[in-house]
Amino acid sequence: MNFYEVNFDGLVGPSHNYAGLSYGNVASKANAKKFSNPKQAALQGLDKMYALAQLGLHQGVLAPNARPDLKTLRALGFSGSDGDVITKAAKLEPQLLKACYSASSMWTANAATVSPSCDTQDRKVHFTPANLNNKLHRAIEVETTSRILKQVFSDNDYFAHHEPLPQHPLFGDEGAANHTRLADSYNHSGLALFVYGQDNQSDIRPSKFPARQTRQASEAVARSHMLKTENCLFIQQNPDVIDAGVFHNDVIAIGNENVFLFHEQAFYDQQTSVKKIREAYKGSRPLHLIEVSNTDVSVEQAVQSYIFNSQLVSLPNGGMALIAPSECQKINEVETYLSALKQASNPVNDVIYMDVKQSMQNGGGPACLRLRVVLSELELKATNQACLLDEQLYSTLSIWINKHYRDQLSEYDLADPQLLKENYAALDELTQILELGSVYDFQRE
Numbered sequence: 001m002n003f004y005e006v007n008f009d010g011l012v013g014p015s016h017n018y019a020g021l022s023y024g025n026v027a028s029k030a031n032a033k034k035f036s037n038p039k040q041a042a043l044q045g046l047d048k049m050y051a052l053a054q055l056g057l058h059q060g061v062l063a064p065n066a067r068p069d070l071k072t073l074r075a076l077g078f079s080g081s082d083g084d085v086i087t088k089a090a091k092l093e094p095q096l097l098k099a100c101y102s103a104s105s106m107w108t109a110n111a112a113t114v115s116p117s118c119d120t121q122d123r124k125v126h127f128t129p130a131n132l133n134n135k136l137h138r139a140i141e142v143e144t145t146s147r148i149l150k151q152v153f154s155d156n157d158y159f160a161h162h163e164p165l166p167q168h169p170l171f172g173d174e175g176a177a178n179h180t181r182l183a184d185s186y187n188h189s190g191l192a193l194f195v196y197g198q199d200n201q202s203d204i205r206p207s208k209f210p211a212r213q214t215r216q217a218s219e220a221v222a223r224s225h226m227l228k229t230e231n232c233l234f235i236q237q238n239p240d241v242i243d244a245g246v247f248h249n250d251v252i253a254i255g256n257e258n259v260f261l262f263h264e265q266a267f268y269d270q271q272t273s274v275k276k277i278r279e280a281y282k283g284s285r286p287l288h289l290i291e292v293s294n295t296d297v298s299v300e301q302a303v304q305s306y307i308f309n310s311q312l313v314s315l316p317n318g319g320m321a322l323i324a325p326s327e328c329q330k331i332n333e334v335e336t337y338l339s340a341l342k343q344a345s346n347p348v349n350d351v352i353y354m355d356v357k358q359s360m361q362n363g364g365g366p367a368c369l370r371l372r373v374v375l376s377e378l379e380l381k382a383t384n385q386a387c388l389l390d391e392q393l394y395s396t397l398s399i400w401i402n403k404h405y406r407d408q409l410s411e412y413d414l415a416d417p418q419l420l421k422e423n424y425a426a427l428d429e430l431t432q433i434l435e436l437g438s439v440y441d442f443q444r445e
């Protein structure tokens with residue numbers, strides 16, 4: 001049976017804004033307080049999805065969380081009408097209001113870890129929604145994200161949904177951003193490569209910025225997903241690059257099928273880590289381990305350009321394409337490296353640049369915006385078809401965005417209770433378009 005990788009991109013929500021909420025994420029801090037353009041952001045994301053669909057790839061859409069998150073604000077003691085809650089929070093705790101207004105669920109690489117059925121011992125596709133424990137604005141995503149995933153992959157014969165890991169720093173889990181699968185092809189069982197920032201039993205950790213993913217979290221996910229021990233590898237990210245702004249492994253490495261592209265300084269004790277990957281890989285096709293040297297692209301350039309946050313996709317007619325952020329074209333060394341990469345003897349034979357600047361300014365490149373789900377033909381049929389992008393859905397979503405989204409948002413707009421009404425009206429309509437039922441708190445009260 002055929003298996004496909006389906007990219008489920010997060011639709012950028014109508015409250016997309018720059019709040020400087022992510023300590024350790026250089027772009028988030030640098031662009032704090034800047035005006036955002038929600039409509040443009042959502043259209044950029046949708047255009048990326050459409051471009052991939054036009055390459056002949058299966059493309060899915062994941063609905064955003066509803067913002068503002070009134071449930072959290074009410075739990076923190078803000079009471080009265082919805083408008084009262086917003087007004088009081090804006091006055092007394094503007095930072096909390098920003099956290100509850102973040103559109104951060106757009107970065108669905110952090111929505112969950114997913115293991116395809118050819119890797120799991122019960123032959124189901126397993127999902128663990130990420131607890132995103134390190135940041136408040138992200139930790140509040142998990143409940144709704146989990147509901148959405150259950151609505152998209154609802155058939156229990158094919159899909160297994162786990163509870164998120166306990167909300168405690170010991171089990172900080174950031175989902176697929178720290179997980180790569182290396183295999184001969186999507187049809188074959190593969191090596192689940194988990195990259196963690198910190199092992200709670202070791203002192204090797206960054207000194208400045210937080211390590212968001214723990215080894216203990218990755219191990220728990222691998223256990224729940226019933227992966228074979230011999231098919232899992234846990235390696236540590238280089239703490240120094242976390243301190244340089246690499247807050248997830250997908251900012252310094254990218255894998256697809258039998259290709260793994262990574263920076264020379266990506267991992268702790270890199271030589272040993274790479275040796276372990278080579279030994280653990282059981283495919284019969286050659287594994288392409290492509291190490292990018294610091295002379296070709298420095299860590300700083302990698303963080304600025306997000307070269308490793310490209311999507312590496314297998315094309316229907318053979319070969320692979322790298323879907324890179326257009327910021328890569330602004331740094332000579334990076335562009336030169338990418339031109340050489342597609343000429344070199346490896347499966348990557350095309351580089352396609354994509355403009356997702358609105359997301360990039362918050363530290364989210366093309367790969368952050370998508371959750372990869374490898375599905376067999378039958379599993380794909382069992383998936384909510386209203387969430388799969390075709391010409392019709394592309395056009396419906398374009399109209400929906402143009403109708404509901406504001407052109408511009410500043411932090412002061414978050415204090416306006418009218419924004420809440422607009423957002424909820426838009427999302428209510430979206431759940432009908434994507435046939436999700438009542439996934440939002442405001443629809444369930």
Ligand SMILES: N=C(N)NCCC[C@H](NC(=O)CCC(=O)O)C(=O)O
Nearest residue numbers: 019020021022025028109177248368
């Ligand atoms: N690399 C991956 N997979 N994801 C990128 C996530 C970016 C996100 N930015 C933010 O949450 C910024 C929000 C703000 O500051 O307004 C984060 O740091 O968690």
